[in-house]
Amino acid sequence: MNLQLRLYPDPVLLKTAAPVEVFDDELAERVARMWEIMYESKGVGLAAPQAGWSAQVLIQNPSGDKSDDSEAQVIINPKITKKWGKSRESEGCLSFPEIFVDVQRALGVHLTWQDIKGERHEADLTGFPARVVQHEMDHLSGVLLVHRMSPVDKIRYRQDLEQLALEAAER
Ligand code: CO
Numbered sequence: 001m002n003l004q005l006r007l008y009p010d011p012v013l014l015k016t017a018a019p020v021e022v023f024d025d026e027l028a029e030r031v032a033r034m035w036e037i038m039y040e041s042k043g044v045g046l047a048a049p050q051a052g053w054s055a056q057v058l059i060q061n062p063s064g065d066k067s068d069d070s071e072a073q074v075i076i077n078p079k080i081t082k083k084w085g086k087s088r089e090s091e092g093c094l095s096f097p098e099i100f101v102d103v104q105r106a107l108g109v110h111l112t113w114q115d116i117k118g119e120r121h122e123a124d125l126t127g128f129p130a131r132v133v134q135h136e137m138d139h140l141s142g143v144l145l146v147h148r149m150s151p152v153d154k155i156r157y158r159q160d161l162e163q164l165a166l167e168a169a170e171r
Pocket of ligand 1: 093095136
């Protein structure tokens with residue numbers, strides 16, 4: 001499978017991602033490729049569907065810097081079991097270049113997930129990592145920035161979205 005960045009409106013972005021059941025070398029290779037794509041694209045998070053792979057895998061590194069990966073995480077089969085607080089911030093998305101949308105998210109979440117070896121973890125996330133994980137988890141159920149736009153955003157970005165659709169049709 002040749003993983004590469006998928007832009008809206010690629011149909012893979014709208015699918016519900018399948019849970020990961022096998023934690024093997026192929027999984028590790030695909031995740032390694034996701035890191036390449038994320039850093040090349042100067043992102044802080046990436047969900048597998050954005051690489052054309054419809055699996056419940058996401059990665060994040062709040063620093064966005066390959067050489068500063070102390071908080072980098074591979075999160076597989078994530079589930080939010082508790083949420084608290086509210087926070088409204090601007091979000092971008094590698095699948096929507098140049099588009100930024102204010103999105104309300106929980107301020108903190110209790111997350112359970114598996115790592116790349118299949119081991120189970122749980123933790124409270126707050127602030128920026130909580131926001132990134134909530135954004136990337138949207139991708140796993142086919143929810144995109146375009147679905148989070150207010151009516152005003154939809155008008156503001158109508159031409160950009162049409163342009164993306166046009167470019168996709170030409171590929
Ligand atoms: Co995104």
